[in-house]
Amino acid sequence: MYERITPPTIGEKITFKEGEPIVPDMPIIPFIRGDGTGVDIWPAAQAVFDAAVAAAYGTQRRIVWFKVYAGDEACEQYGQYQYLPEDTLQAIKDFGMAIKGPLTTPVGGGIRSLNVALRQINDLYACVRPCKYYAGTPSPHKSPDKLDVIVYRENTEDIYLGIEWKMGDPTCDRLIKLLNEDLIPGTPEHGKKQIRLDSGIGIKPISKFGTQRLVRRAMKHALRLPKDKQQVTLVHKGNIMKYTEGAFRDWGYELATSEFRDECVTERESWVLSNKEANPDISIEDNARKVEPGYDSLTAEKKAEACQEVEDILNSIWETHGNGQWKDKVMVNDRIADSIFQQIQTRPDEYSILATMNLNGDYLSDAAAAIVGGLGMGPGANIGDTCAIFEATHGTAPKHAGLDRINPGSVILSGVMMLEYMGWQEAADLIKKGLGAAISNREVTYDLARMMEPKVDTPLKCSEFAQAIIKHFDD
Ligand SMILES: NC(=O)C1=CN([C@@H]2O[C@H](COP(=O)(O)OP(=O)(O)OC[C@H]3O[C@@H](n4cnc5c(N)ncnc54)[C@H](OP(=O)(O)O)[C@@H]3O)[C@@H](O)[C@H]2O)C=CC1
Ligand SMILES: O=C(O)CCC(=O)C(=O)O
Numbered sequence: 256m257y258e259r260i261t262p263p264t265i266g267e268k269i270t271f272k273e274g275e276p277i278v279p280d281m282p283i284i285p286f287i288r289g290d291g292t293g294v295d296i297w298p299a300a301q302a303v304f305d306a307a308v309a310a311a312y313g314t315q316r317r318i319v320w321f322k323v324y325a326g327d328e329a330c331e332q333y334g335q336y337q338y339l340p341e342d343t344l345q346a347i348k349d350f351g352m353a354i355k356g357p358l359t360t361p362v363g364g365g366i367r368s369l370n371v372a373l374r375q376i377n378d379l380y381a382c383v384r385p386c387k388y389y390a391g392t393p394s395p396h397k398s399p400d401k402l403d404v405i406v407y408r409e410n411t412e413d414i415y416l417g418i419e420w421k422m423g424d425p426t427c428d429r430l431i432k433l434l435n436e437d438l439i440p441g442t443p444e445h446g447k448k449q450i451r452l453d454s455g456i457g458i459k460p461i462s463k464f465g466t467q468r469l470v471r472r473a474m475k476h477a478l479r480l481p482k483d484k485q486q487v488t489l490v491h492k493g494n495i496m497k498y499t500e501g502a503f504r505d506w507g508y509e510l511a512t513s514e515f516r517d518e519c520v521t522e523r524e525s526w527v528l529s530n531k532e533a534n535p536d537i538s539i540e541d542n543a544r545k546v547e548p549g550y551d552s553l554t555a556e557k558k559a560e561a562c563q564e565v566e567d568i569l570n571s572i573w574e575t576h577g578n579g580q581w582k583d584k585v586m587v588n589d590r591i592a593d594s595i596f597q598q599i600q601t602r603p604d605e606y607s608i609l610a611t612m613n614l615n616g617d618y619l620s621d622a623a624a625a626i627v628g629g630l631g632m633g634p635g636a637n638i639g640d641t642c643a644i645f646e647a648t649h650g651t652a653p654k655h656a657g658l659d660r661i662n663p664g665s666v667i668l669s670g671v672m673m674l675e676y677m678g679w680q681e682a683a684d685l686i687k688k689g690l691g692a693a694i695s696n697r698e699v700t701y702d703l704a705r706m707m708e709p710k711v712d713t714p715l716k717c718s719e720f721a722q723a724i725i726k727h728f729d730d
């Protein structure tokens with residue numbers, strides 16, 4: 256059934272029930288080594304995973320690895336331009352889970368991202384990237400320990416759908432003509448705007464379906480967190496892109512307040528409720544005045560809307576959420592995208608789950624990883640309802656490829672996410688313990704070594720760092 260790969264003859268498949276994996280004791284898990292530094296980080300990471308599973312479960316459990324190909328390695332095996340062979344896609348589909356190293360995407364022309372393709376083909380709609388501090392990790396930030404966020408990035412649409420046309424392409428010219436001569440003049444709010452003829456065009460689709468299934472998953476995750484971390488922040492640039500990013504915010508709130516009504520409160524609702532809690536006799540209008548900035552300069556129509564909102568909130572949820580009950584519920588708020596970049600630095604402890612569209616989440620997850628120690632420490636998982644692929648946040652870091660020096664921490668922590676997803680918590684905990692102890696003991700790769708105070712003069716190699724993690728399982 257496969258052309259050039261043979262599945263292991265031992266082990267069993269992982270299956271899924273209602274979006275959750277059912278994991279046998281000897282699951283077969285396909286892996287993609289990755290391009291560039293994939294040659295360094297994958298063997299280091301695999302050694303850590305195997306050692307942790309053996310230490311946690313003895314001979315009772317074991318991962319049976321199944322090597323599949325993508326990127327440069329796939330071209331070597333399958334021929335020129337065979338970057339993502341059918342065998343690989345079939346194996347991931349058949350076995351339901353995979354872990355991968357980074358894959359190269361050229362800038363400008365050339366192939367489109369294999370990483371994005373794997374997410375879209377397998378409908379892995381949630382890209383989950385936790386950014387949490389490990390004690391002792393050097394950071395450019397003064398209080399990196401205060402950041403403990405999980406970026407929940409929509410993973411299948413937005414500009415990553417890759418529907419774009421190059422400047423000068425006849426279809427691009429046709430599209431610009433259609434927009435300039437028909438669609439833009441036909442939409443009064445666009446006035447006399449025109450697109451320059453020498454433009455490239457990209458399409459940014461954001462759907463209600465895509466938004467709501469992402470926010471649903473983020474809400475379910477929030478409910479599993481400790482009470483003080485039960486918060487979902489909808490990140491958007493809806494002031495500028497009203498019908499895509501603004502709609503993401505509105506659909507996010509709609510989902511939360513319909514499917515999770517008893518379990519959540521929005522930030523605005525909490526203001527209305529707390530105004531009444533502080534002053535039980537407050538009038539609807541005074542409450543609206545406190546909630547809506549610049550209330551007194553609003554038009555009569557807008558004032559009426561603000562008062563109606565207050566009245567609706569009090570009528571619908573005062574019984575269930577009032578008198579402080581809202582404090583035990585998942586807080587759903589929203590922040591404009593540029594603002595959240597400064598907020599995670601200036602007020603890191605105020606955030607928990609950051610639900611984002613695809614592009615914003617791509618930027619934000621690198622920025623948040625930098626605060627807790629850099630890209631070498633940023634894990635990630637791409638999760639769908641019948642498949643999951645785990646991968647580091649960073650790319651192929653080509654200048655370090657093959658030198659056995661890059662930090663394997665990110666793909667190792669992605670494996671920790673995989674083990675947790677499989678329910679193999681004991682093995683996951685061992686790795687976290689070993690990694691934390693290696694860092695505290697200043698046994699680190701070059702990237703962390705150069706930031707440590709005092710500086711670590713002899714950083715560990717990539718493979719040595721993996722061995723240091725394993726050594727510290729027994730601490
Ligand atoms: N999911 C994926 O497979 C991804 C693939 N990519 C692809 O990777 C390629 C290279 O992208 P590029 O923009 O250079 O970004 P990279 O993330 O590959 O590397 C940029 C820099 O980040 C630091 N860095 C990255 N990984 C690590 C690590 N494991 N340990 C320590 N430091 C690290 C290094 O900084 P320094 O040299 O200063 O130490 C490195 O030079 C591109 O083709 C891109 O499309 C990019 C992101 C994700
Ligand atoms: O696919 C790529 O090359 C880049 C992807 C990326 O930056 C990411 O997933 O964070």
Ligand SMILES: [Mg+2]
Binds near residue numbers: 618
């Ligand atoms: Mg990225």
